[in-house]
Amino acid sequence: MKRKKKIRTSPADKVFTVCNTIFMILFVVITLYPILNTLAISFNDGTDALRGGIYLWPRKWTLKNYLTVLQKDNLITGAYITVARTLLGTFTALLANAVLAYIVSRKRFLFRRQLSLFWVITMYVNGGMIPTFLLYRGLGLTNSFWVYVVPGMISAFNMLVIRTYMNGLPDSLEESAQLDGAGYFTIFTKIISPLCKPVYATVALFVAVGQWNSWFDAMLYNRMASHLTTLQYELMKLLSSVTNQGSSAEAMKNAAGSVTPETVRAAATVLTMLPIICIYPFLQRYFVTGLTLGGVKE
């Protein structure tokens, strides 16, 4: 927003500016402090951390927490599976949603309204947890890696985000390509998709974050298959072991080795957050426009 400051600032406005600045600083502190605190704890000696009083800086530096995390086989397995599902899941979901959005944004397509409606309905009505569970079991998707990738491939919301963007592209692009003899497939890969990079980036980010963060599917469908565990699910198990034991005997026993469940969990949390924290600021431009596109302009 560009507004010229041509009118003198009144005292009331000055008070407003000061209060607003304080509020923003407070907001940033409340948002960042918990994360920075976790970072500090992850680098702190476990036994020492039990005393509390660690804020933004470790009191007794150590890398043992990270070494412990990296030696836990289940966390390593979880990391591999999580990376695999994020890459594969994002790719397939992006492809499926883009193709669907492409089809329903073709002005001449015979069933464009019916096909859109078919998917919009799924946003509001679903079978619920148990029928879905039985279906996946029936399809052989339980105790299987594919349960992470196949069922959630198309989401009506992501499809609509892409469709809105494609609808905004000029029709003449498609028409001139058709005159040159291009088929629908060529128009999709060579003309539409290159123009859709920003919205593809947005949807890819949504899907990737969802994949990276999900744990419930691992718990529900692959509980028995420990080789298919995910990072977040392992983190959840770490968390519940911490909260259930507190500083009980088990914690003390570990504490002798100067790592405690708390500090190990902090290290695992930092490692899990890291990829996302590194990536999202660069995609900011995309998801902000992707989210707000069309909707508020009119």
Added chain:
Amino acid sequence: MAFLSKKKKQTVVEAPVKLSWKEVKKQKALLIWSAVIVIYGVIFYYLPLGGWVMAFQDYKPKDGLFHSAFIGLEKFQQLFSDATFLRVIRNTLAMGVINLAVTFVAAIAFAILLNEVRTKGGKKVVQTISYLPHFLSWIIVTGILHDMLSGTGIVNEILVNLNIIDQPINFFAHKQYFWPIVAFANVWKETGWNAIIYLAAITSIDPSLYEAASIDGAGRWAKIKNVTLPGIRPTIMILLLMNVGNVLNAGFEIQYLLGNGLVQSVSQTIDIYVLNWGISQGDFSLGTAAGIFKSVVSIILIVIANQIAKHNGDERLF
């Protein structure tokens, strides 16, 4: 959000293409692709709806869907005579409404105040930081909450040092703190993200309105009240509408992760109830009945909200 306005547009524009053999041949590629996609959708989204039959059956896994005995509404009767289920409905509704209200107000307030920040760099930095929690999983957020609210955590420390309390409070052991903690966690996680759409709406307000207000001698508060808020009213209404239908959906992960035996009576939601009865106890019929109840109430809420919006002449979903 984005698609709502689009819908309106479509109805105005084009004349439909007629179904003819020539047209079908021309669109062969599109038709084949959409057939594959529809088959996928039927399997993964529509087939589970058939499972609703279970709620009216005494479902036995060995008999399957086709041979289990029908028992009518017995499972629903069982559901509504279960005191736990009634409490679970209360919890879901209460947390859903509280969360909706506080996250809504927080996002709008944050968007408006952030828009008033005059230094461009500062605004950008605050905004980037504000998105961060949205990308963290509930596992991480609940882990962080445990650290912050533990006996040696920062919250207790501040409260003790300010002499508000003498002894650290175990926040997770008392029922009265559970709903506020859930509400706060939601605000912490989603305020920045939810504000995106309001900020965009604010940017699209005609700057001349602000200039006119300035000339009339309006201060910054007056401008917020008389220009900004009315300017984003349509956005607020449509988002409110979209979220009302989700009130019952708003409760699973955090309640599941934060709940414990001590606060069970206020922490359990419908989804947790379904998980407990359906998956863990194996009473698929009862779990499905509870799931159906949730879906039906959600749809009723959406329709009611839509009607109210229509009546008031605001934007609406359909």
